Amino acid sequence: MTVIVRAVRPEDAGAFARVRRAALPCMLATAEQVAYDWAHAHPEAHARPLVAVTEDGEVIGTAQVGLAHDAPRPGVGYLDVYVDPARRGLGAGTLLARTAEEHLAERGATVLYSWALDEPSNRGWAERRGYAPSRSAHFLRLDLATAVLPPLQEPPAGVELRTAEDFAADPRPLFELDAATTADEPGDVGAELDDYPHWLATTWNHPLLDRTLTTVAVVDGVPAAFSAARTDGRGRYSSGMTGTAPGFRGRGLAKLVKNHALHRARAAGCVEAFTGNDAGNGPMLAINAWFGYAIDATEVRYVRTLG
Numbered sequence: 001m002t003v004i005v006r007a008v009r010p011e012d013a014g015a016f017a018r019v020r021r022a023a024l025p026c027m028l029a030t031a032e033q034v035a036y037d038w039a040h041a042h043p044e045a046h047a048r049p050l051v052a053v054t055e056d057g058e059v060i061g062t063a064q065v066g067l068a069h070d071a072p073r074p075g076v077g078y079l080d081v082y083v084d085p086a087r088r089g090l091g092a093g094t095l096l097a098r099t100a101e102e103h104l105a106e107r108g109a110t111v112l113y114s115w116a117l118d119e120p121s122n123r124g125w126a127e128r129r130g131y132a133p134s135r136s137a138h139f140l141r142l143d144l145a146t147a148v149l150p151p152l153q154e155p156p157a158g159v160e161l162r163t164a165e166d167f168a169a170d171p172r173p174l175f176e177l178d179a180a181t182t183a184d185e186p187g188d189v190g191a192e193l194d195d196y197p198h199w200l201a202t203t204w205n206h207p208l209l210d211r212t213l214t215t216v217a218v219v220d221g222v223p224a225a226f227s228a229a230r231t232d233g234r235g236r237y238s239s240g241m242t243g244t245a246p247g248f249r250g251r252g253l254a255k256l257v258k259n260h261a262l263h264r265a266r267a268a269g270c271v272e273a274f275t276g277n278d279a280g281n282g283p284m285l286a287i288n289a290w291f292g293y294a295i296d297a298t299e300v301r302y303v304r305t306l307g
Contacts (some may be wrong), residue, residue: 002055005095008038012051015059023082024117026139026274026296028232032207040201044069046107050099052083052092060084061092065100067107070193077109081116088121097129101306111305118298131302136279140293142262144237145271147292150259155217156251161260164214164226174216175199177223181243208232209240213268215261217253225253227261237262237270242284255287262291 008016013035020029041047045066052061061083068076079100083093097114104112114131116122123133155161167174179193193199203209213229225248228240239261244253262273275293277284 001090003052003060003090003092003095004055005050005052005092005099008049008051010035012059013038016049016051016062019059019062019084020082022084022086024139024297026141026276028208028230028236028238028274030207030232033232036207037202041066042069042195042198042202046103048100048103050096052096054087054090058087060087060090061096063096063100065103067104067109068113070195075108075110077104077107077112079104079112079114081114093125105306110307111303114302114304115299116302118300123300126300126302129304131304133300134303135301137299137301138277138279138285138295139297139299140275140277140288141296142273142275142291142293143271144262144266144273147273149262149266149291150255152260152263153256155256158220159224159253159256160218161257162216162218164209164211164216164228167216167223168211171200171204172196173223174204174226177216177226177245178203178241178243180245181226181241208238210237213237213261213264215257215264217248217257219248219253224248225257227254227257229261229265231265231268231270235269235271237265237273239273239275242275254284255290258287258291 014031017029017031017034020027038049047066050063050065051059053059061081064080066078068078079097081093081096101112114126116126118136164174175196182193208230210229210231213231215227216223217225225244227242230238230240239258242254242258265273275288277288
């Protein structure tokens with residue numbers, strides 16, 4: 001069967017999301033979100049999402065491709081390739097990777113990063129292309145419909161719990177909190193959040209962000225910790241990020257906001273909860289185990305140097 005790779009078209013959004021859900025059920029993906037991400041990619045990212053299509057027009061594979069424009073060093077490219085599990089073996093992944101690598105090399109990438117599910121076939125595929133493993137991360141799942149969540153705790157003195165929607169008139173304090181927690185998030189590339197308008201477009205106004213479920217701990221009037229909530233309208237909830245500003249750590253605020261967010265999500269009708277952690281992030285893995293999350297899948301982060 002002939003397979004071709006091409007740049008996405010607007011009408012591909014639904015199929016792109018379908019393949020992502022099939023290949024990686026732990027990740028939320030909707031047609032609206034996919035189309036929004038394409039439309040709001042940063043110009044400096046040189047993003048070029050791709051699809052692999054059969055001769056009869058079926059989308060069987062996808063690739064997210066671009067430069068990490070917010071990385072502290074230049075020349076960092078990424079390509080995340082996913083193929084519908086029912087359509088593997090047709091060469092779609094190899095064609096997507098080759099096209100993505102060529103695009104990134106032409107845009108000045110000197111090092112490429114790619115995620116692959118921790119399965120023998122995927123690992124072998126990545127390593128045959130010259131990629132080496134650098135770290136791993138876990139996807140965790142919680143059956144929110146039946147889980148026995150920890151009881152809600154009253155916030156300590158001086159701590160107030162709010163939702164992100166309470167900051168709708170001025171979200172900048174949440175941007176500053178997000179930037180502070182992202183700066184030391186475990187990872188191999190890093191990111192520097194310093195573009196407030198882009199953050200508004202790609203985070204605050206993102207279609208998956210649920211501001212009414214996103215929970216913020218405010219200490220003496222200052223946002224100190226948050227648990228960002230993402231929902232897909234299918235009863236699925238995902239912790240986009242849970243973080244505490246450096247000056248407020250060690251007070252149990254991450255547990256506090258995450259627990260309240262989970263209770264709110266269940267009350268809103270969510271039946272599954274997902275989150276992700278770097279495999280080396282022991283503190284957050286312990287917190288999530290306390291809530292009842294269990295590892296559902298693992299991805300390996302691969303890296304390849306060009307030139």
